[in-house]
Amino acid sequence: MRHDRRMSFKATQGAHLSGALGAEIALVAIAAIWGLTFVMVQDAIALLPVMTFLAYRFLTAAIVVTLLWARAVMSLSARGWLAGLVMSVFLTAGYITQTLGLARTTASNTGFITGLFVVLTPVFGALLLGQRAGTAAWTAAAISCVGLLLLSGAGKEINLIGDGLVVLTACSFALHILATDKAVGDHDIRALLAVQLGACGLFCLVPAAVSGDLAVPRTTTVWSALIITSLIATALGFFVQTYAQTHASPARTALILASEPAFAGLFAWLLNGETMTGGGWVGAGLILAAIFGIELVPHLRTRRPLPEG
Numbered sequence: 001m002r003h004d005r006r007m008s009f010k011a012t013q014g015a016h017l018s019g020a021l022g023a024e025i026a027l028v029a030i031a032a033i034w035g036l037t038f039v040m041v042q043d044a045i046a047l048l049p050v051m052t053f054l055a056y057r058f059l060t061a062a063i064v065v066t067l068l069w070a071r072a073v074m075s076l077s078a079r080g081w082l083a084g085l086v087m088s089v090f091l092t093a094g095y096i097t098q099t100l101g102l103a104r105t106t107a108s109n110t111g112f113i114t115g116l117f118v119v120l121t122p123v124f125g126a127l128l129l130g131q132r133a134g135t136a137a138w139t140a141a142a143i144s145c146v147g148l149l150l151l152s153g154a155g156k157e158i159n160l161i162g163d164g165l166v167v168l169t170a171c172s173f174a175l176h177i178l179a180t181d182k183a184v185g186d187h188d189i190r191a192l193l194a195v196q197l198g199a200c201g202l203f204c205l206v207p208a209a210v211s212g213d214l215a216v217p218r219t220t221t222v223w224s225a226l227i228i229t230s231l232i233a234t235a236l237g238f239f240v241q242t243y244a245q246t247h248a249s250p251a252r253t254a255l256i257l258a259s260e261p262a263f264a265g266l267f268a269w270l271l272n273g274e275t276m277t278g279g280g281w282v283g284a285g286l287i288l289a290a291i292f293g294i295e296l297v298p299h300l301r302t303r304r305p306l307p308e309g
Helices: 002-045 050-068 070-074 078-102 107-114 117-129 135-152 160-184 189-210 220-244 250-257 260-272 278-300
Strands: none
Touching: 002 050, 002 220, 002 250, 002 260, 050 070, 050 078, 050 189, 050 220, 070 189, 078 107, 078 160, 078 189, 107 135, 107 160, 117 135, 117 160, 117 250, 135 250, 135 278, 160 189, 160 220, 160 250, 189 220, 220 250, 250 278, 260 278
């Protein structure tokens, strides 16, 4: 009888580890996709105002998700709608403050400071929710931050307003991960996704409309960027993140998503011939090593056998 219980426990534990590993591999894939689309977005926002592009991107993704899972959206409770709105507030705040900060500071500072959400996520989780990240997660986060610093070459120029805005970006993305973690256990992730994306689109649409920046895209560059980022990077990307957070902790989610700049640099080198410094390559390697390290460490530890008898 006890042997059966041990076998049942091992099977349950194995299924949990398998689900968590699959979710985290999916997160790595999404970080790679976001890195791949970075150059595409850069080209598009050179032709279309940023807030207009974001509004179209999020609203298109929201419409697709709602059409796919209309029944789930319609049956979402009032608390579920509120949770989705909270998620959207943090996500939109992250995008807006990043855009405003980028106009006032360097791109390298923006990339590095934004990546600090990998440390802020476990910090806020501990302070606000009493979550414990563990030594391995903290070590990996520290290594990742060093990697981000090397990758971006940040720190040469400091702009208090611009850099301060991007600090708010990092805080917003960290809080978005934590808000998602709290919501996914209680509500349908498909409905949460539709509410979050729709609200983000509306939040971006308002300033675009007020400033008179709404315009119909007229080039294939913008249209292709909108279609790919809406369907793949946004609808699919945030669905995978939301689903993965039913298995992965906020700290691990933040660590994996922080690999986006490394993938962006890699794809910019492969596709556009952009060059990276030696420090940049070392930084990208440190970020990826931190991610693979935190995935491998639990499997390398010797598992203590269950007591007999």
